Amino acid sequence: MNWLFRSLNSSIGKKVIMAITGISLILFLLVHLANNLTLFAGPTTFNTVVKSLDSIKPFVRVIEVILALIFIFHIFNGVRLWYENKIARPTPYAVNGSSKNSSLLSRTMIQTGSIIFIFLVIHLSTFWSAFNFSDLHQTHTYYEFTADMFSNVYYAIFYIIAMITLGFHLNHGFQSAFQTFGWNNKKYFPLITTLGFLYSVLMAVAFSSIPIYFLLIGGN
Numbered sequence: 001m002n003w004l005f006r007s008l009n010s011s012i013g014k015k016v017i018m019a020i021t022g023i024s025l026i027l028f029l030l031v032h033l034a035n036n037l038t039l040f041a042g043p044t045t046f047n048t049v050v051k052s053l054d055s056i057k058p059f060v061r062v063i064e065v066i067l068a069l070i071f072i073f074h075i076f077n078g079v080r081l082w083y084e085n086k087i088a089r090p091t092p093y094a095v096n097g098s099s100k101n102s103s104l105l106s107r108t109m110i111q112t113g114s115i116i117f118i119f120l121v122i123h124l125s126t127f128w129s130a131f132n133f134s135d136l137h138q139t140h141t142y143y144e145f146t147a148d149m150f151s152n153v154y155y156a157i158f159y160i161i162a163m164i165t166l167g168f169h170l171n172h173g174f175q176s177a178f179q180t181f182g183w184n185n186k187k188y189f190p191l192i193t194t195l196g197f198l199y200s201v202l203m204a205v206a207f208s209s210i211p212i213y214f215l216l217i218g219g220n
């Protein structure tokens, strides 16, 4: 068991954990987005999708625990890597010119990650807790609750800012994860970079389109 802790604690171990958890979160976002986009199909479809998840609750709970562990590992390791980097280089990039060595997006992963973290806490304490642990269904349908939340201009703007920030995090994160797995040769890396760019734009635009839609139609 000791060897496992030692390997996970090494710098390459931490990078591999970041890459595996990052790619798992990338895949999770695709499923989550597909679910959320059913809002555009109208109340009946969205309410049916959410209710169908209710009918397989034990399975959903297991997935949620796995997802929470992935987030915890990702955040814990991300903060550790950032801190170790900071200790190793107290005045970062002062001497050799920052833009030459790393991009702005790669240098701000901890900042974009922290904004996503704040978003996550607010998002879970509004949507997830209302859908799972409140008597919301007695007064609202899931669709009505979502429409009400997004027709609040402050909540909608905060959500959109968080999704743009997520796009920045993913634009660097996508290519960085594949680089960790060694996909950084001349032939494939441009393709990975382009895919990462398209994926991050898709996430930022598609997730943001939902609050924009409800702001425009003015609730339900």
Ligand code: HEM
Pocket (backbone or CB within 6 Å): 015, 018, 019, 020, 021, 022, 023, 025, 026, 029, 074, 075, 078, 079, 081, 082, 109, 110, 112, 113, 114, 116, 117, 169, 170, 172, 173, 174, 176, 177, 178, 180
């Ligand atoms: C849905 C949410 C998130 C997704 C999809 C995501 C995705 C990713 C990916 C793919 C990477 C690249 C991994 C690698 O370098 O191999 C990454 C890196 C990173 N993430 Fe996230 N992330 C998310 C949330 C967060 C949060 C909440 C934090 C909180 C601090 C965070 C902090 C970091 C940091 C600091 C790095 C850079 C680590 C390094 O130095 O290599 N991320 N993320």
